[in-house]
Amino acid sequence: MSRDQHPAPRRATLADIARRAGVATSTVSRILLDEKTLNIRPETRQRVLDLARELAYRPNTRARSLQARRSFSVGLVVPEIDNPAFTAIIQGAQRVVLERGYSLLIAYADKDFPDQDLYARLVEDNQVEGLLVTTIQTAPVFDPVRWSIPYVLVNRERGGDDPKVMVDYQAGTRDAVLYLAGLGHRRIAYVSGPLAHYTGRTRLAGFKAGLAQAGLEFDPALVVECDYGRMQAESAMTGLLQAAQAGWPIPTAVCAANVAVSAGILATLGRAGIAVPRQMSVLALLDTFVADMLTPPVTAVSYPFIDLGRAAASHLLDMIEQGVQPAQSRPLPHNGITVRASCGPAPSV
């Protein structure tokens, strides 16, 4: 409170330090960069270091980046972000990117967002050195190939050998089925997401694997595809129920592709007067905080999306810094099943 606080105190530069220390700016630079091949009087070095701290020196990232001809920034392309998984991925990626001295630019590839040019510019103007891609079916402007820069796919799959990081949906889904089987369920339905997407297909594979491992038979009549919306889920579930009434044995448990789908299922079941979990168990294959808000709260498989974001960023930064594509990393295992109230023992027949 005694010091004058200048409105925008100019930041200390290398030159400031150099002048006061009586050395050249290049020397200060070297000291601060901790160049190993530097053999300087310890006393001088200390003086410079002290000065730097005293003046609260922070390198000017833009000057550095101009001379290095590098941007030290990477982009993250996300679709709609209603999805909590994306926010987790963002946090994880952001964290690592910052830790490693880069910065993260986020571009929304919202499909009903008219001018994607805006985001193309975001990428172009900032000359990001790499791209984290959490979306596939996106406008060509986001094609990393177009800019010939490194990229890593996050939880996406194009069938090629793109660099990518994934979460192990297959094992997660399998374990979910095993959990249900452990509860005594023998007829388990599955309201799946679109099988056109890799994530849909891999979960289905996990579903079958779980069934097999539990010694249960796979019945195609018990799986129905829907998009990830709630409404579609309702009609899918309704269909399942009707089929069951038409003589087929009714399932005692149902896996939902995600929480929104489980919401639709819950609604349908409620309307049909089927009690959850007493008469039917419901499990969501992809947990979000919303699962806690449903009635009953829905048991769900949790995945480490923050870690996924971290892994993706590390991967990308490695590619950028080492210029090589690291070995394909194996999918991240799930975080276990968050048991809430929507699953119970299979009703005795």
Place this chain on the structure above:
Amino acid sequence: MSRDQHPAPRRATLADIARRAGVATSTVSRILLDEKTLNIRPETRQRVLDLARELAYRPNTRARSLQARRSFSVGLVVPEIDNPAFTAIIQGAQRVVLERGYSLLIAYADKDFPDQDLYARLVEDNQVEGLLVTTIQTAPVFDPVRWSIPYVLVNRERGGDDPKVMVDYQAGTRDAVLYLAGLGHRRIAYVSGPLAHYTGRTRLAGFKAGLAQAGLEFDPALVVECDYGRMQAESAMTGLLQAAQAGWPIPTAVCAANVAVSAGILATLGRAGIAVPRQMSVLALLDTFVADMLTPPVTAVSYPFIDLGRAAASHLLDMIEQGVQPAQSRPLPHNGITVRASCGPAPSV
């Protein structure tokens, strides 16, 4: 496919254009900046413009920023982002910031995030020229005052005359009450958020205003405070129900501070065997996509958070560019009440 694609084709610079056009770089710069005081041979100007397009010239933002001694970036401080409102704010702000030639850096002020230093560095190293603040109770590292840079509070209130943009929670809440009153409800309960926060208090004020305008009496016994969590909401609602059983007339409708709270209310009501909306209407005072997933889907007041983000960014950028604080803008009106299935006519007594 016939052209060679160099791995990282160096970007065209002003010098490249200048050379080919046979003019000085400064001339090119002036043409491209569209300096009005420039009187150049139209033919030359055209040639330069053509060349720029042909070479896909994009200014190097870092060089420009180095020389201008400005960062052309602003920061956005967000708390936990489980909340869809924040993602909307981010999108709106991002949009405007990009349109106006800046870039947006997002810092998570997550309270259980140990090293906020990381984010302090984000701000310091990038020398953001201003801050959008969607959080208050945050570590001092995010104090814009510390950096003496412009800032605007987004939907926050510190009791001072900080520059800020708001959404009109008061009118929204009032209109919600009016809506309920229009449905015939005369005893309306309110499970409020923490009254310590401005957003909590302003909604309560709106609640009272609505009651008054509908000619209904405010009954303190009908409002109960809870944090925004679902569990707390459940016990709050349970309390309300018990009080009602103890002889007080039971409310026929209840306003929930947000969707999570409405979820708790729905659960409690379900457990108590009270049908929604037949016996009791439930309305959430702050809509999110989650409202659609509850059973029944919850009617809620919608707010234009994307616009809020836009307004906040415009405001901040105006401050930065004009150096003055624009007049306090009035709160953004709500987007109306999204009618879903949780509200119905008051049951006849």
Place this chain on the structure above:
DNA sequence: CTGTTAGCGCTTTCAT
């Protein structure tokens, strides 16, 4: 009117 020059803050040869 347009070109030449200087300089933003940094790193990195190249000399000494």
Place this chain on the structure above:
DNA sequence: ATGAAAGCGCTAACAG
């Protein structure tokens, strides 16, 4: 072992 100087790409004085 350190310092001087050049240069990253751009804009803004200053000349001509």
